Amino acid sequence: MIDQLKARLNLKAVLRNVELLPEIDDLSRELIKDWEISIRLSIWRDTNILLNFHNGRCTFLADTIEKGTVSLFFCSAAHLNNMMENNASPLPLSGFTRLGFLKTEFSKLTSRLEYFLKPPSDVVQDDRFKMINLSLALSTAVFAIPELLQLDPVSRRIAPQLSAGTLQLSVLPEGPYAHVIYDGKGGAKAFTGKAAHPDALLSFRNPEIAQLLVDGTLDSFGAVAKGDIQLRGKIPLIDHTNVILDQIPKYLQ
Amino acid sequence: MNIYRYEESNKWFDRAVKVIPCGVYGHFSPAPYAPVEAYPFFSNKADAARFWDVDGNEFIDYMCAYGPMVLGYNHPAVEAAFQEQHSLSDANSVASPRMVELAELLCDLVPVAEWAFFARNGADVTNLAVMVARAATGRDKVIAIKGGYHGTSPWMQAPGHHGTIADDHQHVIRIPWNDLNALDQVLAEHGSQVAAFMASPYHHPIFEDNVLPAEGYWQAVIDKLHKNGSVVIVDDVRAGFRLHLGGSNEHYGFKPDMIAFSKAIANGYALSALVGTDALRLDAAKVFHTGSFWYCAGSFAAAIACLTTLKAEKGPERMRVLGEKLTSGLRDVAAGHGYTLVVSGEPAMPYLRLADDDTLMLQQAWCGECTRRGAFFTSHHNWFLSTAHTDGDIEKTLQIADDAFKVIKSEFGH
Numbered sequence A: 001m002i003d004q005l006k007a008r009l010n011l012k013a014v015l016r017n018v019e020l021l022p023e024i025d026d027l028s029r030e031l032i033k034d035w036e037i038s039i040r041l042s043i044w045r046d047t048n049i050l051l052n053f054h055n056g057r058c059t060f061l062a063d064t065i066e067k068g069t070v071s072l073f074f075c076s077a078a079h080l081n082n083m084m085e086n087n088a089s090p091l092p093l094s095g096f097t098r099l100g101f102l103k104t105e106f107s108k109l110t111s112r113l114e115y116f117l118k119p120p121s122d123v124v125q126d127d128r129f130k131m132i133n134l135s136l137a138l139s140t141a142v143f144a145i146p147e148l149l150q151l152d153p154v155s156r157r158i159a160p161q162l163s164a165g166t167l168q169l170s171v172l173p174e175g176p177y178a179h180v181i182y183d184g185k186g187g188a189k190a191f192t193g194k195a196a197h198p199d200a201l202l203s204f205r206n207p208e209i210a211q212l213l214v215d216g217t218l219d220s221f222g223a224v225a226k227g228d229i230q231l232r233g234k235i236p237l238i239d240h241t242n243v244i245l246d247q248i249p250k251y252l253q
Numbered sequence B: 001m002n003i004y005r006y007e008e009s010n011k012w013f014d015r016a017v018k019v020i021p022c023g024v025y026g027h028f029s030p031a032p033y034a035p036v037e038a039y040p041f042f043s044n045k046a047d048a049a050r051f052w053d054v055d056g057n058e059f060i061d062y063m064c065a066y067g068p069m070v071l072g073y074n075h076p077a078v079e080a081a082f083q084e085q086h087s088l089s090d091a092n093s094v095a096s097p098r099m100v101e102l103a104e105l106l107c108d109l110v111p112v113a114e115w116a117f118f119a120r121n122g123a124d125v126t127n128l129a130v131m132v133a134r135a136a137t138g139r140d141k142v143i144a145i146k147g148g149y150h151g152t153s154p155w156m157q158a159p160g161h162h163g164t165i166a167d168d169h170q171h172v173i174r175i176p177w178n179d180l181n182a183l184d185q186v187l188a189e190h191g192s193q194v195a196a197f198m199a200s201p202y203h204h205p206i207f208e209d210n211v212l213p214a215e216g217y218w219q220a221v222i223d224k225l226h227k228n229g230s231v232v233i234v235d236d237v238r239a240g241f242r243l244h245l246g247g248s249n250e251h252y253g254f255k256p257d258m259i260a261f262s263k264a265i266a267n268g269y270a271l272s273a274l275v276g277t278d279a280l281r282l283d284a285a286k287v288f289h290t291g292s293f294w295y296c297a298g299s300f301a302a303a304i305a306c307l308t309t310l311k312a313e314k315g316p317e318r319m320r321v322l323g324e325k326l327t328s329g330l331r332d333v334a335a336g337h338g339y340t341l342v343v344s345g346e347p348a349m350p351y352l353r354l355a356d357d358d359t360l361m362l363q364q365a366w367c368g369e370c371t372r373r374g375a376f377f378t379s380h381h382n383w384f385l386s387t388a389h390t391d392g393d394i395e396k397t398l399q400i401a402d403d404a405f406k407v408i409k410s411e412f413g414h
Helices: A002-014 A017-024 A024-032 A077-084 A098-115 A126-152 A153-161 A209-215 A218-225 A235-245 B007-019 B076-088 B099-111 B122-137 B179-194 B217-228 B250-251 B278-286 B297-312 B313-336 B361-371 B392-410
Strands: A037-041 A048-053 A059-063 A070-074 A090-093 A164-173 A177-182 A188-192 A200-202 A229-233 B043-049 B049-053 B056-061 B115-119 B141-145 B172-175 B192-197 B231-233 B258-261 B274-275 B341-346 B350-352
Touching: A002 A037, A002 A048, A002 A077, A002 A126, A002 B192, A017 A059, A017 A098, A017 A126, A017 B231, A024 A098, A037 A077, A037 A098, A070 A077, A070 A098, A070 A126, A070 B099, A077 B297, A077 B313, A098 A126, A126 A164, A126 A188, A126 A209, A126 A235, A153 B250, A164 A235, A164 B099, A188 B278, A200 A209, A200 A235, A218 A229, A229 A235, A229 B361, B056 B392, B076 B297, B099 B274, B099 B297, B115 B122, B122 B192, B122 B231, B122 B258, B122 B274, B122 B278, B141 B179, B172 B179, B179 B192, B179 B217, B192 B217, B217 B231, B274 B278, B297 B313, B313 B341, B313 B350, B313 B392, B350 B361, B361 B392
Parallel strands: A037 A070, A164 A200, B141 B172, B141 B192, B192 B231, B231 B258
Antiparallel strands: A037 A048, A048 A059, A070 A090, A164 A177, A177 A188, A200 A229, B043 B049, B049 B056, B115 B274, B258 B274, B341 B350
C-alpha cells in the first residue's frame, strides 16, 4: 500500500509538475519548445500517466488509454519509486528510437524539476526561483490530495467527513493559486489556478509565509492569529485538508 | 460607531505563542475566527453580560464564556456562595457537605436524576456516562450523531485528526441526526454490541444550522434502545439549564437513562455532573473515575446558588424571551438591508446564518464587523443568552448589527 501510494504521488503529483514547469520557467519553456513527443509511464496493474509535448506546451493525462510515442513500463510501484530515486530504469515498450532523447533532453527537464523541488544547498534563491519553487510545491500538495484520500489510512478516515465544496489555496498578493474540489463522497479533484466559486479560502499573506509553511518551520496557529494565514468560508474544509496535507511527508521527502 | 483595535491583545498573543502551543488553544483558538483581525484574544475583566478585552474595548457577550455564564459574570449570589465556601474550605482531604446538598438539589430539580456524580468538565462526565453504560450492559459500542460533540477525548474526536488512532473510533458508530432508519440499521447489524446511544438533546453542530428533534424522535430512540437492552445518554453539557431546569429532555418531553451537565451549572465555576436513574446507580458506583479537583467545594456552593437563582428567576423562560427578541430583531435588521438571516436551534442559544451566501464568508464578515463594534458574535458556533442580558443590550446590539450590515453591503453588495 505504501509503495503504491508513493508511486501514485510520484506520478500524479510530482511528475505532473512537468506540465506546469514550462509555464513558469523560461529555461524549461525553451527546452521543450520544439518537442513533439508523448511519453507514457505505466505501472503494471495500476496507474499510468501521459506527458504530451506539442507546440511548446506539455499536457498531462492520467489513467488514459492513449499510447505514447514512447512507452515506459514499470513492473511494480516499487520499481517506479526506485527509478524516481535513480536506483532503477524503466522497461521501454515502444519508441525505442527515442530512448536517446529520454536520456538526454527529457532528463534535462526532469533535472530542472528536481532543481526546483529539491534545491541544492548552495543555490541562490532569488524571487523568481522562490516563486517557481512555491508554485511547484503548491501544485504537488494539491495534486497529492486525491491520491491520499484513496490510499492513505489517515486521509481515508478524514474522507467521509469532507463535505462537497471547493477550497482555494492562495499565495497573496499575486499567486500562485491552486484549488481542490471535494465531491462530498470522499473524493477530490485538484487544479492549479483560482477557483470560479470557492467555498473556502486558505490564503498566505505573502510568498515568504507560504515558504515557511512548505519548509515546515511555521507555527500555523500563530500565523492565523497574526493574519499571516487567512481562513475564510467553510473552515472545516480547510481543517480537514490540513490533516491530509500533513500526511505528504510520510511518502514524499 | 467606534471600531475596535486590538494592539494589546495581539501583544499578549505574541507572548503566548512563545510559551503555549497555539498561543490560545482549543475552542478559544483564533482558527475559526474569520476574519481573525476582528476578534480580541485576551480579556481580564467581565461583569453581567459584558466583558472588556485587554485593550479596554467593551463587548456585549453573546458567547457567555461558550455557555458557562448563564446568570451574568460576577453574579452576586453565586460569588457570595463561592467566597463563603472557599473561605471555609475548598480543596480538602475529605468530601464537602455541599456536594451532598448539590446532589439532593439536582435530584429534586431533574426528574431523571436519582443520583448525581460530580466532576469538573463536560468530557469528564460524558466519558463516565459511557463507562457506566458499558459496565451496565457488558457491551462495547456507542452510537453517536455525525457532527455531534461530546468533548475531546480521543474516541470523541473526528477520525483521522492529530493524536487519534483508528482504534479510538473502533466502537463508535456515527449516524445522522433524526434518522431512525439509520438507527434501525445499526441496531440490526450491531445490536448485541451496543452499550449506549449518546446525543445532545437537539443537534447543535458548528458551521451548520442547528436542528431540533423531529416529533417523536427521542421517544422512538428510547424505545428502540431499551428494547435492545442499551442505555440512552443525553449530553446536555451545552444546553443544560438554559432550556429547562429539569434538563433539556424535559423541554422536549422524554426521559433518558443518564444526563451529562456542565457549562451553565455553576455560572462559570468549574463543575460537571452526571445524573441517572436508579437502575444505573450500582454500575455508576462500580466505575472508578476521579480527578484531583473534583471535590473542590467552592464550585458545589456556586452551583447550588446558580441553580437556585435560575429557578427563582425563571431563567430558562427569560433567556427564551430575550433570545426571541434578539433573533427576531436581527432578522428584521437584516431584511432591511435585503439580507435573509436564518435562525436555527433554540432562542436561548441560537445559531444564525446569512442565507445569501452559502460559503459563510458573508456571515463571517458580518459577525466580524459586529464584534469590532462591540457585539461579540462568532460565525461558526451557536450563541448563548444569559439572564443578565437586558432589553437595552439587545437594542444596542441591533444598532451595531445595522451598522455592520451597511459595511458588508458596501463590501459584498447583495
